Amino acid sequence: MAINVRRSLPEDHAAILSLMDSARGVGLSDEERARRGFVQGQLTGELLDRFQEGPGIFVADADGDLAGFAITSEPGSLPPQHPAAAAVAAVTRAADGRDPGRLFLYGPVAVDERFQGRGVLTQLLTALSRALQDDFDLAVAFVETANERSLAVHRHYGMTEAARFEIGERAYVAFTFAPSAFAQGRS
Template structure:
């Protein structure tokens, strides 16, 4: 079967939230979480709905099964904590920007280019409205750091929140729109 990517909607919310919860790495040691990667934060259906109605949440699926998701949001969608600090770290001079993340790929689909497909689709959709995508990754998340570096995203800044170190990555959606 073929993996396809599209914007999510109400029928996808339960599966997205379930994959997000499963991707948190709860119950794993710090070393296991670092190696496998993990999704931060909690999200409920109301926040997910706001993201969907804004810049969008993108899903990859195969035969109706969720393979992965990538969320995007306007800088003001989350007005505090790491999202706000990431935007502040990049600064107003960067041009019109959106937040990228969280993103997760179901383990059964990892290694099949799902994240590349998601990044390409969201970049195509957002490149005419935004100059820059901004992501933040906890320094303890070795897998996610490696993935962002693999994609050639710019390590633009660092910050500390709640005694945890974060790295801010940026990318131009124009540069990602033709990948895949």
């Protein structure tokens, strides 16, 4: 089965929202969610429209089925109380006065269970890195420390653990990566 990564279209929104809902891990125990991974946040069609106008939403299309998606956005595209804003602030503080360059936010990302283990995430990372490497220096992602699977995935790809931060009672790791490092593809 061939997988094609492309920028999303408005007609992809329903499938993206559906996959996002199924990737939340609702109904699972905290231990099972940590082991299987989960995504957070509430997406709407309006938010997807806004993200689509920014750096973009990238989808992995498997013969008409949505195999996965990766959302990218500009810092400041979400409210200041959102963990994304805290992640950017933590990365900026960790830079200790050095200019981190032009930033974009990476995530949320989800791969349909039917397609996991088939290189879909690698293809998404490679495609979005190729598309964004000329306009951005650094991607910023954040992962709740309770999400063991997502932490392991980010570490597997060699993303830098740039900072840690907390919001309320939740602890997060801010990861960074240079799109130029992924533009040629990694495993």
